[in-house]
Amino acid sequence: MKLLHRLAGALASLSFALLAHAAEMPRIETRDGRHALIVDGAPYLMLGAQVHNSSNYPGALKKVWPAVHELGANTVSVPVAWEQLEPREGHFDFSFVDQLLKEARENKVRLVLLWFATWKNTSPQYVPEWVKFDNRRFPRMREADGKISYCFSPFGAETLKADSRAFTALMAHLKKIDGEQHTVIMVQVENEAGTWGLDRDYGPEAEAAFKQAVPAEVLAHQPAKLAASGNWSQVYGDYAAQYFHSYAIARYIGVVAKAGRAAFDIPLYVNNALRDSTPPAKVWAKDFSSGGPTWDVIGIYKAAAPQVDVVAPDVYGPESKGFIATLDAFQRPDNALFVAEISNAAAYARYAYPALGRGSIGIVPFGIDYFPYSNFPLGAKSSDKAMVEPWARVYRGFAPMARLWARLSFEGKTYGVAEGDDHGDQRIAMKGWKASVTFGQWQFGEKDWPGNKKEAPAWATTLQGGAAIAQTGPDEFLIVGQRARIRIDAADGANAMIGRAEEGRFDAQGRWVMERVWNGDQTDWGLNLGEEPTTLKVKMGRY
Numbered sequence: 001m002k003l004l005h006r007l008a009g010a011l012a013s014l015s016f017a018l019l020a021h022a023a024e025m026p027r028i029e030t031r032d033g034r035h036a037l038i039v040d041g042a043p044y045l046m047l048g049a050q051v052h053n054s055s056n057y058p059g060a061l062k063k064v065w066p067a068v069h070e071l072g073a074n075t076v077s078v079p080v081a082w083e084q085l086e087p088r089e090g091h092f093d094f095s096f097v098d099q100l101l102k103e104a105r106e107n108k109v110r111l112v113l114l115w116f117a118t119w120k121n122t123s124p125q126y127v128p129e130w131v132k133f134d135n136r137r138f139p140r141m142r143e144a145d146g147k148i149s150y151c152f153s154p155f156g157a158e159t160l161k162a163d164s165r166a167f168t169a170l171m172a173h174l175k176k177i178d179g180e181q182h183t184v185i186m187v188q189v190e191n192e193a194g195t196w197g198l199d200r201d202y203g204p205e206a207e208a209a210f211k212q213a214v215p216a217e218v219l220a221h222q223p224a225k226l227a228a229s230g231n232w233s234q235v236y237g238d239y240a241a242q243y244f245h246s247y248a249i250a251r252y253i254g255v256v257a258k259a260g261r262a263a264f265d266i267p268l269y270v271n272n273a274l275r276d277s278t279p280p281a282k283v284w285a286k287d288f289s290s291g292g293p294t295w296d297v298i299g300i301y302k303a304a305a306p307q308v309d310v311v312a313p314d315v316y317g318p319e320s321k322g323f324i325a326t327l328d329a330f331q332r333p334d335n336a337l338f339v340a341e342i343s344n345a346a347a348y349a350r351y352a353y354p355a356l357g358r359g360s361i362g363i364v365p366f367g368i369d370y371f372p373y374s375n376f377p378l379g380a381k382s383s384d385k386a387m388v389e390p391w392a393r394v395y396r397g398f399a400p401m402a403r404l405w406a407r408l409s410f411e412g413k414t415y416g417v418a419e420g421d422d423h424g425d426q427r428i429a430m431k432g433w434k435a436s437v438t439f440g441q442w443q444f445g446e447k448d449w450p451g452n453k454k455e456a457p458a459w460a461t462t463l464q465g466g467a468a469i470a471q472t473g474p475d476e477f478l479i480v481g482q483r484a485r486i487r488i489d490a491a492d493g494a495n496a497m498i499g500r501a502e503e504g505r506f507d508a509q510g511r512w513v514m515e516r517v518w519n520g521d522q523t524d525w526g527l528n529l530g531e532e533p534t535t536l537k538v539k540m541g542r543y
C-alpha cells in the first residue's frame, strides 16, 4: 500500500513537472551570443514545412498533411490573411485558425503562423477589400513626382491602427485557444515587407520625417556612414532613402508586434526577400525591395521593432557561396539565425547541414503541400513525392535527435557544411580537431587512383552532399550526413586515429542504439556516407 502511495505521489509530481514545462511559453533565449528557440522548456529544432500561399483555407489542408508527413516535418508554417480574419471591419472570423490548430494537433505538429497583412511580398494584396481600395483612409506611397505607388505607406496612421487591431485580435484568440498547449510556437509579422522600384515614400508626412534628425535608437544600432548625428541624408548619405524607409516600415511593424505581443507573448519574426549578402552593401539600385529587413539594416529593425525577436532570410538563390554569406549575414549576437523560407528544389536540401550545423533554430522549405502548383524556377518542378523526398531524406537524419541537436547547437558545439557548386573540399575547425569533408568520390580509395578516375560515381555531378558534426566531448563527435567523406585529424597535426566509430540511430526515447562498428574498409578511406543520411558516433585518440 505504502509503495502504491509513493508511486502515485511520484507520478503526480512527474506529471506536474511535465505540465510545468508544457505551460512554459515558447521564447527565444540568448546566451553567449548564441540563440535557441525554447519550446516546452528546452531548445527546439524546427524541421519545417511552409505551405503554398493559398493553402490557408480549411478545404486546402487535406493536401497539406500528406506532404508534411512524407517530409517528416515537426512544424508547419501557414498564412493567416488579414482579408480572411476581418472581412468586414470589426467582424473577426477565426474559423480557419481554429480548424488549423485542431488539425495540427491531430497531426502532431507545431505551427508557425504568417500574418499576411499590410505587406505580402511588399504588396497589400492580402488586406481586406475595405482597406485595399480606400486610398484616403489607407494611403499608398507616393513617388517623388506625386505619382501613386502600389505599396501602402508606412505613414498611414489608420492602416497601422487597423492592422494592429486585427493582429492583436489574432494573438488574443491564440491565447484563448492555445495559451496552454503552445501548438503555435512563432508568428511572422507581415511577409517580405518593403517596396519594389521605389526607395522610400515621398508623401507629405514622409517628406517632413525625412528632414528630421535620425532617432537616437537608430544611431545606437545602425553604424553611421558619414556623420555621428544629423538628419537622414547627413548621417547616411547615399543610403539615407533606403535606411529611412527601413526605419519607417520597421517602426510600423514594431507597433503591430508590440500590440500583438501584449495580447499573447510568443516569439515574433520578420522575413526578408534577400539582397546580395556579401558585404559591403551597395547603394540601392532597384535591385532589392527597399525598406525590407535586409541584412544591412538589421540594426534599424532591432532599434525600431524590439518586440520582433528575429530577422530571417528567405533563400531562393541556388549559389552555394551566396548561401553561406547569407548565413553569416543573419547570424549575429543580436539576431538568431533562422532560415524561415528556402526553395523546395532538390539541390537546396543539402543546405540544411550548414544551416543546422551553424546554429539555425530551424529550416523551412517553401511550397510543401500537394496543391498542384509549382513555383519553378524558384522551387521544384512538381508538387508531389518527388519534390518532398530530397528534403525528407535530410529530415530523417535530424528528426530522431532534433532536441539533442538543438541543445548542442545552443551550446555552440555544432558545425556543418554542404557540397559547394564546385564540389570542392571543405574544412571544419573544431576544438583540438579538424575535419575535412570531400564529395563526389567512390567510397573506396582515393579520387586520383587510375581505377577511380576512369569512372566517376553518379553523385560526382549532383549536389546532394552535406554533413553536420557536433563535438560532444573533447575527443568525441556525433556526425550526420550524406554523400560525403569525412576525415577527422588532430588540429595540431599530432598522430591520431579513430578509437571507435559506431553507426546507429536514436530511438523514440532519444537513446542511442548502436547498429554496427565501422572499421577496416569502412574507415580506411575516411568515413564515407551514402545516399541515405548516416548517423555516427566517433571517438578519436592520439598516439
Ligand code: DGJ
Pocket (backbone or CB within 6 Å): 053, 121, 191, 192, 314, 341, 366, 375, 378
Ligand atoms: C517568398 C514569399 O515569402 C513566399 O510567400 C512566396 O511568394 C515565395 N517567395 C515565392 O514562391
